[in-house]
Structure formats: C-alpha cells, structure tokens
Amino acid sequence: MANVTLGVSSSIAVYKACEIVRRFRERGCEVRVIMTGNAARLVSPVVFEALSGNPVAVELFSERSARSIEHIEIAKWEELFVVAPATANVIGKFTSGVADDFLTTHYLASTAPCLIAPAMNGRMWRAAAVRENVAILENRGVAFIGPKRGSLACGEEDVGALADPEAIVEKALTLIRPMDLTGKSVVVTAGPTREYLDQVRFISNPSTGRMGYRIAEAAQRRGAEVTLISGPTEIEPPARVRLVMVETTDELSRAVKAHAPKCDYLFMAAAPSDFAPEKISAGKRSRKEGAFSLKLVPTADILKDVAAKKKKGQVFCGFAAEIGNHMQNAKRKLGDKGVDLIALNDVSGEDSGFASEQNEITLIWAGGKAEKLGKASKSELAARLLDAVLKKRGK
Ligand SMILES: Cc1cc2nc3c(=O)[nH]c(=O)nc-3n(C[C@H](O)[C@H](O)[C@H](O)COP(=O)(O)O)c2cc1C
Numbered sequence: 001m002a003n004v005t006l007g008v009s010s011s012i013a014v015y016k017a018c019e020i021v022r023r024f025r026e027r028g029c030e031v032r033v034i035m036t037g038n039a040a041r042l043v044s045p046v047v048f049e050a051l052s053g054n055p056v057a058v059e060l061f062s063e064r065s066a067r068s069i070e071h072i073e074i075a076k077w078e079e080l081f082v083v084a085p086a087t088a089n090v091i092g093k094f095t096s097g098v099a100d101d102f103l104t105t106h107y108l109a110s111t112a113p114c115l116i117a118p119a120m121n122g123r124m125w126r127a128a129a130v131r132e133n134v135a136i137l138e139n140r141g142v143a144f145i146g147p148k149r150g151s152l153a154c155g156e157e158d159v160g161a162l163a164d165p166e167a168i169v170e171k172a173l174t175l176i177r178p179m180d181l182t183g184k185s186v187v188v189t190a191g192p193t194r195e196y197l198d199q200v201r202f203i204s205n206p207s208t209g210r211m212g213y214r215i216a217e218a219a220q221r222r223g224a225e226v227t228l229i230s231g232p233t234e235i236e237p238p239a240r241v242r243l244v245m246v247e248t249t250d251e252l253s254r255a256v257k258a259h260a261p262k263c264d265y266l267f268m269a270a271a272p273s274d275f276a277p278e279k280i281s282a283g284k285r286s287r288k289e290g291a292f293s294l295k296l297v298p299t300a301d302i303l304k305d306v307a308a309k310k311k312k313g314q315v316f317c318g319f320a321a322e323i324g325n326h327m328q329n330a331k332r333k334l335g336d337k338g339v340d341l342i343a344l345n346d347v348s349g350e351d352s353g354f355a356s357e358q359n360e361i362t363l364i365w366a367g368g369k370a371e372k373l374g375k376a377s378k379s380e381l382a383a384r385l386l387d388a389v390l391k392k393r394g395k
Pocket residue numbers: 008009010011012013036037038039086087088089090119120121124
C-alpha cells in the first residue's frame with residue numbers, strides 16, 4: 001500500500017511502536033524502522049527487524065549506512081514518515097534542524113508527509129520549549145497526534161501518553177490517502193441475519209460483518225457519506241458512519257430499499273439467510289412437544305430486487321461467498337442479479353472468509369472479466385476494492 005518509515009525514539013512508550021509496525025504491515029505497507037541510539041538501549045533493534053522484515057537503521061556511521069548513504073536512500077524510498085513515540089528531545093532537534101544521529105539527519109532529508117506522535121511526562125509536555133517547538137513544526141506542515149491523557153510510567157495520571165497505535169496508523173494513512181469519494185454516498189451491508197423459528201431460536205451463519213465494516217471504514221476515510229446497514233455483530237462500528245442495525249433478512253431488505261435509491265455506490269457484503277421458517281412458533285417451543293418439521297421458504301433476493309431499480313451512474317457490487325473457486329456460480333449470479341460486479345470470496349479456507357481477518361477476493365465484472373484482488377487483510381482488500389471500482393468508473 002505505501003512505503004512507511006517509522007522513527008522510534010527513547011520514550012518509555014517505545015514498546016508500543018512494535019504494534020504500530022504490525023498494524024502498518026497488516027494494511028499492506030512496507031515498513032522501515034529508524035531508531036535513536038537511546039531507543040535501541042530500551043528495545044533491541046532485532047525486535048523491529050523481525051516485525052518489519054527490514055534492516056533497522058540506528059547508526060549513521062555504520063559500514064552499511066555509510067555505503068549507501070542510507071538516510072538519503074530511505075528518504076527517496078518513503079511515502080510517509082511517522083515518528084512514534086517522539087521524545088521531547090527529538091521534537092526539539094527537528095525544530096532547530098539539529099542532525100546529530102540517523103533519525104534527525106533523515107528528518108532533514110525527508111520530503112514525505114510527516115506525523116509525530118509525542119509521548120512524555122505531562123510536565124515535559126507542558127514545558128514552554130516543547131509547546132513552542134510543536135507550534136513551529138505544525139506551522140511547517142508537520143501533523144501531530146496526541147499525546148492523550150492516561151496513566152503515565154512515572155505513576156501520574158496526566159496528558160502525555162502515546163496515542164493508540166491504531167489511531168496513529170489511521171491518522172498517518174489519511175496524510176497520503178486519496179479523498180476520491182468526497183461528496184459521494186456509499187451504502188454498505190454487513191453481517192449475518194437471523195431467521196427465527198420461535199421467539200428465542202434462530203437460523204444464522206458465522207459472518208462477523210468484518211468485510212463490510214472495513215469497506216464502510218475505507219469509504220468514509222476517502223470522503224464518502226457512508227450508511228452501514230448491519231446485522232448482529234460484535235465489532236465496533238467505524239467512526240463517522242451512519243449505522244442502521246437490522247436483524248432479519250426482511251429488515252435488511254427494507255433498509256437497503258430505503259437507502260439504495262439515492263446512493264452512488266452499494267456494496268452488499270452482508271450474509272443474509274437465503275431461507276427463513278415459513279412459520280414462527282409463538283413463545284419458546286418446548287422439547288415436550290416432541291419432534292417437529294421446519295419448512296423453510298426462500299427469503300427475498302435483496303440484491304436482485306434493488307438492482308432492478310438501479311439508476312444510471314449507480315454502481316452496485318454484490319458479494320458471493322463460495323466454497324472453493326466457484327467462478328461459474330459467481331458469473332451466473334452476476335447475470336441473474338444485474339449488478340455491475342460480484343466480489344467472489346472463498347469461504348472454504350481456514351485463514352480466509354468468515355470470522356477471519358484475512359480474505360481472498362476475485363472481482364467479476366459485468367461482461368465476465370475477472371480481476372484478482374488477491375489474499376490480504378480485510379482492510380487492505382477493502383482499499384483494493386474501492387481502488388478497482390473507482391478506476392473502472394473513471395474510464
Ligand atoms: C526509562 C526512560 C523513559 C523515558 N521516557 C521518556 C518519554 O516518555 N518521553 C521523553 O520525551 N523522554 C523520555 N525519556 C528521556 C529521553 O530518553 C531522553 O531525553 C533522551 O535523551 C532522548 O533521546 P532520543 O530522543 O535520542 O531517543 C526517558 C528516559 C528513560 C531513561
């Protein structure tokens with residue numbers, strides 16, 4: 001996704017930088033870590049080497065660094081520069097242009113968007129020198145995140161704690177992400193539905209809603225107005241997204257019909273039940289009543305129904321969860337339903353599909369052309385899906 005340099009300095013929050021590397025990599029970013037000498041005394045560079053899969057730069061005058069003038073080489077390579085945690089010392093050096101180690105020398109050579117996540121004791125954070133340094137860097141276009149209030153290593157409850165790793169990664173990516181969905185309305189469906197047999201029992205499936213939630217999140221971050229129509233899930237809804245909770249396929253159908261007509265893009269990533277009991281028993285059916293037969297009838301084909309009313313310019317994407325690579329089924333679905341594309345995801349693999357953070361998607365476009373988005377985290381696939389849809393639309 002992007003080449004990211006992570007600068008790590010010697011705050012006690014240094015261990016949280018490990019999580020930041022992991023989260024960038026989950027999103028498909030290539031990460032190179034630069035540590036100050038003091039940070040390398042707190043945590044071994046080997047940890048970051050293993051997590052990033054790349055050599056870690058600490059010494060400016062090491063044989064390796066000197067041979068390729070590594071601080072310049074990294075500056076040419078990177079698309080984003082994040083410093084987390086940033087000490088008061090590093091912030092001060094950046095402000096005054098001091099370049100006496102690898103990280104500060106690299107900072108002067110870097111032209112990539114820069115995000116700084118400070119972490120320090122609250123008294124240090126409020127010190128006049130730090131306040132002024134932060135203001136100067138902000139004026140020069142450097143972005144900051146945090147610090148937040150929290151329980152600090154010194155035992156005080158104060159402002160000074162490093163922002164959450166996820167928030168740092170998110171904010172960093174907004175510095176380079178295209179806002180190509182600004183002014184667009186996106187509707188996403190996610191999660192399973194429940195079809196009740198009686199008042200307490202239902203038929204459902206293991207969908208967690210994660211794929212749809214990631215699409216909603218990705219679209220919102222690219223500037224879209226997002227409505228997320230979700231079946232019952234355990235996951236945290238993305239911020240700044242209009243959330244419509246539903247339970248049954250019928251409720252899902254009504255919500256989609258209410259929101260789809262005015263949207264620009266519809267992504268149907270929910271896993272609604274294809275069947276529902278013909279009759280719902282009143283109360284809680286007792287075992288004493290003995291065996292009984294359940295007649296299941298097909299539920300409404302939501303995608304087909306809304307696609308029939310699709311207006312010119314709208315893009316509708318259906319999802320097909322298949323066992324194995326059932327390209328034929330997906331192609332048939334595309335024709336049957338009259339949508340622009342089907343995202344075919346294989347739910348048979350242990351590490352893809354339902355309840356997994358990973359997925360593997362192939363897009364089948366109207367006309368039958370297949371486009372592999374590959375196997376990646378659901379966040380990364382959501383970004384790739386939006387890229388593919390917008391690219392196609394741009395043509
Ligand atoms: C255990 C320990 C924790 C520290 N935590 C912080 C911190 O959270 N923030 C900070 O600005 N300085 C902190 N310091 C002080 C810095 O490490 C010190 O200012 C150092 O010179 C900064 O070097 P660097 O910016 O090159 O990493 C800490 C020092 C020690 C020994």
